[in-house]
Amino acid sequence: MHEVLLVEDDEMIREATRLTLESSGYAVRTAADGTTGLALFREQAPDVAVLDIMLPGLNGVSLAGRIREESGVPVLLISARNDPVDVVMGLEAGADDYVTKPFDGMVLAARIRALLRRAAPAEHRPDSTPLTFGDLAFDPETLDVCREGKPLALTTTELKLLQEFTASPGTVLTRDLLLERVWDYAWSGDTRVVDVHIRRLRCKIGRERIETVRGFGYKLRP
Template identity: 85%
Template sequence: MHEVLLVEDDEMIREATRLALESSGYAVRTAADGTTGLDLFRERRPDVAVLDIMLPGLNGVSLAGRIRAESRVPVLLISARNDPVDVVMGLEAGADDYVTKPFDGLVLAARVRCLLRRAAPTAPRAARLSFGDLDFCPVTLTAHRAGRPLALTTTELRLLQEFTASPGTVLTRDLLLERVWDYAWSGDTRVVDVHIRRLRAKIGRDRIETVRGFGYKLRP
């Protein structure tokens, strides 16, 4: 049974979300503030962390950053704020997904399942691949640049898998959402752009090219 860490200061929302996740088959550990949430994360090492943004003590964005600095555990942020700045800030901090309130418990559970699928090991597709100073091995899921290992998150690894499987091919944002995030996020592709920007910073900004009006492609 997968374990979910839920950090939410609103008791009613926390309990409703806990029940929804447990009814979907997850074991849920809860905390009402960011500091306790961080302690619980370090103690339990859950499979997924679901964090409210507006938390006392340590807010959700800061907590997501702390978790990302220590592990690759998928992080999902929940918030009543849907301003693009808030979404981008949360994703830049290291979150893998962002859900706005109010949300349906079943939908949230489905998003958690998507995060777990993405974090699960995938079957090898090829031997080591090289693109300039970038090397990627789909078997070991490791990447090196100029001989130095790269610390990539699960989402970044999934993106790199897609690009290296089709070098020179334009991949649309909708296609990346479907393949990497396992769902269609119609009308809002900011999550793709943010993660592409983070991946570029690690593998080289010129390695992934923007094809205006279409999407992105990896330069062979």
């Protein structure tokens, strides 16, 4: 059974969400503020963290950043505001996804399942060989990534994106396609989540390595 850490200061939302997630098969630990949430995270080592952005003490964006400094555990933000600045700040801090309030509990459970699938170990592919793209090297079997011979630390989301690009170098991948393959969305999602994670990936592998095809999407330069 996967364990979810839910940090939400609104008692009604917190309890309703806990009950929905537990009915979906998750073990749920809850906290009402960011400081307690961080302590619970360190104590319990959950499989995924669901954090409200507006929290007393340590807000959700700061908490997401603290978690990302210590762990690669998937982080999902929830917020009553859909302001692009809030969304981008949360994703830049290290969150993998976000959901706006009011949300359907079953949709939230599905988004958590998608995060857990992405975090699962990749299947072993004995015929895979390391791939090189300029100064970038990627081993699809071990998931090791190096630039100029130096290893890079990528998050699960960044690795999934890189897998998609290296599987089809030179091919334009639309934002909707990346949402479907990387975020496992079977429904329309907000493409800002793609843009922010592409920007983070570029900072690590080289800004020129992934090209923007305006009006369509992105492609990896061979």
